[in-house]
Amino acid sequence: MAASFFFAFRRAIFTIAKLILPLGGLYMLMPSKSRAKTNILKFKSEDQVAAALAKYVADLSDKSIKEKGSFSVVLSGGSLIHTLRKLVEDPYKTDVEWSKWLIFWVDERVVPLDDPESNFKQATDGFISKASTNLLPVPPPPPNIYAINDKKSPKGAAEDYEARLKNLVQIKTIPVSKASGCPKFDLMLLGMGPDGHVASLFPSRPQRKEKKKWVTFITDSPKPPPSRITFTFPVINSASEIAMVVTGSEVADAVKVALGGGRGWGGTTLPCTEVSAEGELTWFLDKDAASKL
Numbered sequence: 001m002a003a004s005f006f007f008a009f010r011r012a013i014f015t016i017a018k019l020i021l022p023l024g025g026l027y028m029l030m031p032s033k034s035r036a037k038t039n040i041l042k043f044k045s046e047d048q049v050a051a052a053l054a055k056y057v058a059d060l061s062d063k064s065i066k067e068k069g070s071f072s073v074v075l076s077g078g079s080l081i082h083t084l085r086k087l088v089e090d091p092y093k094t095d096v097e098w099s100k101w102l103i104f105w106v107d108e109r110v111v112p113l114d115d116p117e118s119n120f121k122q123a124t125d126g127f128i129s130k131a132s133t134n135l136l137p138v139p140p141p142p143p144n145i146y147a148i149n150d151k152k153s154p155k156g157a158a159e160d161y162e163a164r165l166k167n168l169v170q171i172k173t174i175p176v177s178k179a180s181g182c183p184k185f186d187l188m189l190l191g192m193g194p195d196g197h198v199a200s201l202f203p204s205r206p207q208r209k210e211k212k213k214w215v216t217f218i219t220d221s222p223k224p225p226p227s228r229i230t231f232t233f234p235v236i237n238s239a240s241e242i243a244m245v246v247t248g249s250e251v252a253d254a255v256k257v258a259l260g261g262g263r264g265w266g267g268t269t270l271p272c273t274e275v276s277a278e279g280e281l282t283w284f285l286d287k288d289a290a291s292k293l
């Protein structure tokens with residue numbers, strides 16, 4: 001009698017554990033709307049997006065620096081850098097405490113850091129060099145600017161970047177997400193391609209499914225250049241805040257899929273539909289990008 005009670009009790013515990021343990025994984029798979037608050041901000045022009053984005057980033061920077069003395073920002077490449085232009089104009093240019101920023105890249109092309117295709121180079125020329133002398137990029141990049149190691153292969157560069165993130169987590173420069181165990185950046189600034197790709201996670205490539213690595217690589221990117229490294233979704237979706245900064249008519253179809261529900265072309269889900277912050281996800285759209293909503 002006692003033995004059968006014991007086995008029934010043990011079976012019940014195992015059943016409950018089996019139900020509870022996968023919840024962490026299920027959490028990562030849940031559609032963004034059920035995980036995070038999603039804000040959709042639509043503006044009449046790209047210029048208005050740039051103005052709103054500058055205020056949004058400056059406010060988050062201020063809050064984070066007041067609370068914990070630093071602000072970790074993850075940049076994308078592409079059109080985002082141009083849309084950040086108002087952040088390096090007054091009043092933000094002088095008000096933002098640039099020296100407290102830690103700058104990372106959500107993806108990077110594996111090319112020399114002075115190559116025009118390098119996301120680091122584009123951000124340096126178009127944004128960082130205009131922000132403040134504290135961030136002035138004199139080679140090698142200052143310690144608070146986390147450029148990739150451009151002397152390595154795509155695989156080596158991804159491993160090197162992941163190892164550096166692990167070290168920053170270990171020394172508590174970057175906190176860790178309790179939900180995922182991944183680094184928890186304060187702000188992730190994402191762009192999106194017309195095919196719905198974010199970072200270098202493309203619809204037809206397996207990197208978008210990576211769940212273990214923090215940083216992975218691709219050597220056959222559908223968008224040139226072919227060799228890149230990229231954060232994976234577990235890291236992207238562990239950020240406190242994510243801004244999807246999306247402008248122009250060529251992305252209107254992907255925006256419709258991302259925010260209107262449904263699948264992408266050929267029945268595939270688009271990577272942009274998998275983006276979800278631990279805090280809030282905010283879409284910044286201009287009229288053209290939002291034209292099919």
Ligand SMILES: O=C1O[C@H](COP(=O)(O)O)[C@@H](O)[C@H](O)[C@H]1O
Nearest residue numbers: 076077078079080191192193199
């Ligand atoms: O190749 C890339 O593309 C995306 C989207 O770029 P956009 O110019 O269409 O905004 C960008 O977010 C990513 O960082 C970049 O490497």
